[in-house]
Amino acid sequence: MTCKNCKHTLGPEDLKCPKCGAENPFALQHAQNMQQHEGEFSKTEKEVEAATISIKEIGTRAVIIIALLIGSIVMYMISVHNYADPHPEVAVQKDAVKNAAAYADEMDGYLRAGDYMEFMNFVYGHDIQFVNADAYDRFYYIQPVAKDYYECIKHLEYMILRSDDPDYFDSLNTNISNFCMYFDSFCETTKNAKTREKNEEYQKFITDMEEEIRCALMGYCSMDDEAFETFMGLSQAKKAVELERILRHE
Amino acid sequence: MNKKIKLIMNIVIGIVGLAFLLMLIYMITSFEYAGREKEDPLPTDLSVFEYKLKHKAYNEILSTYYAQRLSELSAPEGYEDMFHVAEYTHAAFMSEIYSTKGDAGKIAANASKRETIKKTLGKYAYITDEVDDMLK
Numbered sequence: 381m382t383c384k385n386c387k388h389t390l391g392p393e394d395l396k397c398p399k400c401g402a403e404n405p406f407a408l409q410h411a412q413n414m415q416q417h418e419g420e421f422s423k424t425e426k427e428v429e430a431a432t433i434s435i436k437e438i439g440t441r442a443v444i445i446i447a448l449l450i451g452s453i454v455m456y457m458i459s460v461h462n463y464a465d466p467h468p469e470v471a472v473q474k475d476a477v478k479n480a481a482a483y484a485d486e487m488d489g490y491l492r493a494g495d496y497m498e499f500m501n502f503v504y505g506h507d508i509q510f511v512n513a514d515a516y517d518r519f520y521y522i523q524p525v526a527k528d529y530y531e532c533i534k535h536l537e538y539m540i541l542r543s544d545d546p547d548y549f550d551s552l553n554t555n556i557s558n559f560c561m562y563f564d565s566f567c568e569t570t571k572n573a574k575t576r577e578k579n580e581e582y583q584k585f586i587t588d589m590e591e592e593i594r595c596a597l598m599g600y601c602s603m604d605d606e607a608f609e610t611f612m613g614l615s616q617a618k619k620a621v622e623l624e625r626i627l628r629h630e
Numbered sequence: 631m632n633k634k635i636k637l638i639m640n641i642v643i644g645i646v647g648l649a650f651l652l653m654l655i656y657m658i659t660s661f662e663y664a665g666r667e668k669e670d671p672l673p674t675d676l677s678v679f680e681y682k683l684k685h686k687a688y689n690e691i692l693s694t695y696y697a698q699r700l701s702e703l704s705a706p707e708g709y710e711d712m713f714h715v716a717e718y719t720h721a722a723f724m725s726e727i728y729s730t731k732g733d734a735g736k737i738a739a740n741a742s743k744r745e746t747i748k749k750t751l752g753k754y755a756y757i758t759d760e761v762d763d764m765l766k
Contacts, residue, residue: 541723545685
């Protein structure tokens, strides 16, 4: 590039000719262009920097949120585990298997004392599963009879010992219905157990339970032998009607 | 746009932080219940027991008793009085059956059992007359 005035050779950044002092239009244009580019570069640089900072901040926040969420979930799970209801029945069932021989002897004690209700309370309290241990095998036929006996006595108690307050909740019909259901079941299981039970002592207990249910009905429902036999011959629904008539003094 | 995102994230951090604090409190209080062997007794049932006694609803006392005996071998804490009342009521009920049956051994054993329970009834000793009247 040469000066238009003196033809002196000029550099690309010589704004004026060093010899004659004339202006170099190309260098001026170049300087202007460079200034403009520098401005644009600076602006872009700032924008890139801002965007980078912003991504960092968002990333930090996202990490905080995730950490808090994970912490909350972990604490929730620990709390749920701590608040969960205990399951003592598993330990109770294991205990019933472990001490099967001793418990079976204790159950025999209740049977010999004629306390069949306590026999069942013991069975339920220890959560005895009769199939879990060989020591309980001997109760195979008597246990269903005792269970129905327990339900019959229990519901008869509910019927007889109900509140005399006419405004109090009256559950008599429900109890009569339950009693009749268990009474029929008792008759069935007794009949079955009597024919299958080989142990003579247990045979006596079954007969004793049968006798006590009969006495309970006769004592509390004013039945004589004839009325009891008639009652036995009724259907479940008719038994319920008859009991309601007796207990409501209709 | 970035400002809006930051604002939303700050709000989310606030909410999650609050949840974190609540969970922390929830977890700290939960340690008190950790490792329990039995469920906590319900003391509210005591007032219900008094209500049932007031209305002579011995059937319902027995019902609670039998329900408890399904899982308890002895009276749980707070249920001792209810157990004694129910045990007396049941023994009294059975005495009529043994009388009808004419089983002298069981009548004697039952009478002895009732006397023993009577001594444990304390302020509820009056229920023996009420129950005996109801069974007549």
